[in-house]
Amino acid sequence: MPSQIFHRGPTKPQMNITPLIDVVVLLIIFFMLVNNIISEQSVQMIVPQLDEPITHELDDAGRIIVNIAPADYAHRERADNPLLFDGEARFIRVGLQTFAADDLEGVTAALIDARSAYPDAEVVLRSDGALYYGVVQPVMGAITRAGIDKINLVAYMPERGATTVQIGE
Amino acid sequence: MQPNLSAMIDVIFLLLIYFVVTANFTPDEGVLTAKLPQGTGAPAQDLAPPQRPLNIVLSPAGETECRIAIQGYPQAPAGFTELASLLVQLQYDPELDLKSGAFKPDSPVVIRPEAGVRWQHVANAFNAAVRARYTNINFAQVSQ
Numbered sequence: 001m002p003s004q005i006f007h008r009g010p011t012k013p014q015m016n017i018t019p020l021i022d023v024v025v026l027l028i029i030f031f032m033l034v035n036n037i038i039s040e041q042s043v044q045m046i047v048p049q050l051d052e053p054i055t056h057e058l059d060d061a062g063r064i065i066v067n068i069a070p071a072d073y074a075h076r077e078r079a080d081n082p083l084l085f086d087g088e089a090r091f092i093r094v095g096l097q098t099f100a101a102d103d104l105e106g107v108t109a110a111l112i113d114a115r116s117a118y119p120d121a122e123v124v125l126r127s128d129g130a131l132y133y134g135v136v137q138p139v140m141g142a143i144t145r146a147g148i149d150k151i152n153l154v155a156y157m158p159e160r161g162a163t164t165v166q167i168g169e
Numbered sequence: 170m171q172p173n174l175s176a177m178i179d180v181i182f183l184l185l186i187y188f189v190v191t192a193n194f195t196p197d198e199g200v201l202t203a204k205l206p207q208g209t210g211a212p213a214q215d216l217a218p219p220q221r222p223l224n225i226v227l228s229p230a231g232e233t234e235c236r237i238a239i240q241g242y243p244q245a246p247a248g249f250t251e252l253a254s255l256l257v258q259l260q261y262d263p264e265l266d267l268k269s270g271a272f273k274p275d276s277p278v279v280i281r282p283e284a285g286v287r288w289q290h291v292a293n294a295f296n297a298a299v300r301a302r303y304t305n306i307n308f309a310q311v312s313q
Contacts, residue, residue: 015172024180055199057199087287127288
């Protein structure tokens with residue numbers, strides 16, 4: 001007659017996954033927080049779409065981004081013609097500071113502060129393609145008054161694989 | 170002797186869904202380096218006679234389009250690709266066998282949009298001038 005223990009067989013070893021799950025959940029929380037901070041800095045907009053663009057990628061060096069935000073929209077509304085949209089600005093954001101669209105003194109002051117903290121930082125002007133020049137130009141004037149004479153305009157990159165035509169060569 | 174994988178698969182699926190949801194499918198953005206509008210108040214103090222600038226005038230047409238004109242030239246380019254090739258024709262650079270034009274690559278180019286022109290057209294005109302290898306491009310104050 002076989003014993004009780006032999007009848008049940010040996011106990012099966014099992015892997016303990018609890019620490020793995022702990023770590024993965026921590027990772028998820030970390031990426032969610034970081035993602036929120038990044039999207040906070042860049043405002044949702046459709047930047048200009050150029051004919052045969054010669055845009056280049058941003059360097060990794062320090063940069064101060066000046067966003068001119070358009071009115072709220074859903075992506076589907078503007079899918080057909082991104083330019084058929086309200087041309088007035090909703091607000092201006094310099095780095096993480098937000099200003100009213102007509103608070104140009106605030107923009108200038110924020111840029112002077114940012115430049116004194118990071119003198120080598122480049123200024124990047126990111127504006128929606130549908131905004132009127134009459135809205136964008138005063139902001140460029142505010143950047144000039146902060147003692148900055150060179151900016152980078154944001155537009156979409158050329159599509160990968162598309163050939164760019166070199167003119168004059 | 171089989172480890173229980175279901176918990177790990179659960180987590181991996183969560184991760185997968187998370188990254189699919191947060192993935193950003195918009196095209197990459199790049200930059201064009203530009204000079205800012207000048208002449209915000211102080212009177213000009215030119216010692217040398219100023220060079221004649223090449224004025225690109227943009228005026229709104231309809232809701233979203235714009236008309237392009239080069240001041241002093243009768244041809245009106247229909248699009249920004251045409252504007253770029255016209256700007257090359259107006260250039261004088263013997264090294265590249267461009268002798269018909271009156272503007273050097275470092276002649277001032279001023280983009281003069283009216284207030285109601287969409288920013289995309291302004292950026293496009295700037296892009297065209299840079300592609301035509303002009304180096305001294307400025308944006309004008311708003312003209313009504």
